[in-house]
Amino acid sequence: MDAEITLRVDGRPRQCTVDTRTTLLDTLREHLGVSAPKKGCDHGQCGSCTVLLDGRRVTTCLAFAVAQNGAEITTAEGLAGDGEHPMQRAFLDHDGFQCGFCTPGQICSAVGMVDEARAGWPSAVTPDVAGSVDIDDLDDAEIRERMSGNLCRCGAYVNIVSAIREAAR
Amino acid sequence: MIPFDYQPAENAEGAVATVARAPEATFLGGGTNLVDHMKLGLARPSLLVDVTTLPLDRIETLPDGGVRIGAGVRNSDAAAHPTIRERYPALAEALLSGASGQLRNLATTGGNLLQRTRCVYFQDVTTPCNKREPGSGCSALGGYTRYHAILGASSDCVAVHPSDMAVAMAALDAVVQVTGPGGQRDIPVVDLHRLPGDQPHRDTVLSHGDLITAVDLPPAPASRHSRYRKVRDRASYAFALVSVAAALDIEDGDVRAARVAFGGVSHKPWRARRAEDVLVEGPPTESTFWDAAEAELSDAEPLRGNEFKVPLARNTLVSVLREIVSEQR
């Protein structure tokens, strides 16, 4: 069953007709030619399809596009318009990738995660969830926990953590 | 995946009526479980009624001092909410231990309660499974049982409920608000999920067309002193082998109220009333903790391959109780 949807993707309004069965990930990649989000597992398990949806990090492989009609989507491609986002710079400076497949998802997830920490959200390793959370508390253990939804098959984790640590300052 | 129609819900009653009248219709929350199941061929709805468009995305304080979490509240928002963190810390901890940051931003309260088991055979349509296909047999019996039940299972199904959030809610005496074709009703979270018995295809007591609109948390002094601990095969982003939610209200050196629930051990969040009875009205001592754990787990029936869960559950409970007591000193 076809549905017509409108999205704002990386700052541009986009319209398309999709079968209701189409995920947001496939809509971006196959219908709109936005290939930054990657299809790793297609089951919510790897994080490579992560984008910012209305400003929050989400996986896109378990969301039907038709249910996101009207949403604002930012992929790794559109994080800083034509410029360079500080998180992207930090990944380059710290060698936060090897093959690069997981990287667009890692970067979107990291940007969303830093916003969550700035908003004072606790994590599973925060010692006291009832206490206040400050961005300065974002140590390596916090970064690892908060980024655990993004797998890296190349195992670039050590440099991913140091890139995020720097960009979060 | 078979073709389906999609409708954003306009109001709760309308959504209920639409789904109730169409046997192949179902509600869509964040989609993180349902869409996966549609891809895997476990769910084949012909109509999705999207309930995230309903105004059920609020957390509010109730007149009795309790808190109502709307069914559409995302798991991340519930975990970050100051009132939940301060008054029901075990619930915030349970939510934060589930899935990943990206998934919690999508997953809803209603969908989390109704997520289905992660039993590998249930998720694989090529293997027999009584839950997926009643009467076909249970592949887990004699198979891979590491993530399966030790309490309340049946010879038809040994699956466990995978939710962390629901375990904390069960311990905190939360109550689910349901709107169904016949009207509104409340169901305590502890009574929402079923034991498998000879009908493992029924996860809960809900009927087709029943919409969860909210979960209410009652006010209780013990809830402020509550903790959730999850033991798993890796440090993060994995389902529980065993988890414990516990709350203690200690006054003048005695336990006035105790609430305990286990996750990862049964087809439902396992409220440990026998352990609570041992804990209550006495001083919170190490030996009482062991007695409480023993009282609950003495008739656990592990499967070949998950015997380790019995001592793991026992040790985790004792350790969580110790932690709660040390924090109240």
Ligand SMILES: Cc1cc2nc3c(=O)[nH]c(=O)nc-3n(C[C@H](O)[C@H](O)[C@H](O)COP(=O)(O)OP(=O)(O)OC[C@H]3O[C@@H](n4cnc5c(N)ncnc54)[C@H](O)[C@@H]3O)c2cc1C
């Ligand atoms: C990789 C991965 C790892 C995960 N790890 C964990 C974990 O460690 N711990 C954990 O607890 N969970 C985990 N989850 C599961 C996750 O928490 C659930 O998928 C999520 O909570 C489901 O919520 P949803 O809103 O997306 O539900 P949906 O997928 O939209 O719906 C699930 C079910 O609930 C029904 N439904 C939804 N809303 C309502 C309502 N209001 N009333 C009635 N019925 C409704 C739907 O019809 C469907 O049957 C994981 C999931 C993934 C993909």
Ligand code: SF4
């Ligand atoms: S344990 Fe339950 S869900 Fe798993 S295969 Fe057996 S019947 Fe199916």
Ligand code: FES
């Ligand atoms: S492709 Fe979406 S999480 Fe793996």
Ligand code: FES
């Ligand atoms: S850089 Fe290759 S998967 Fe992460």
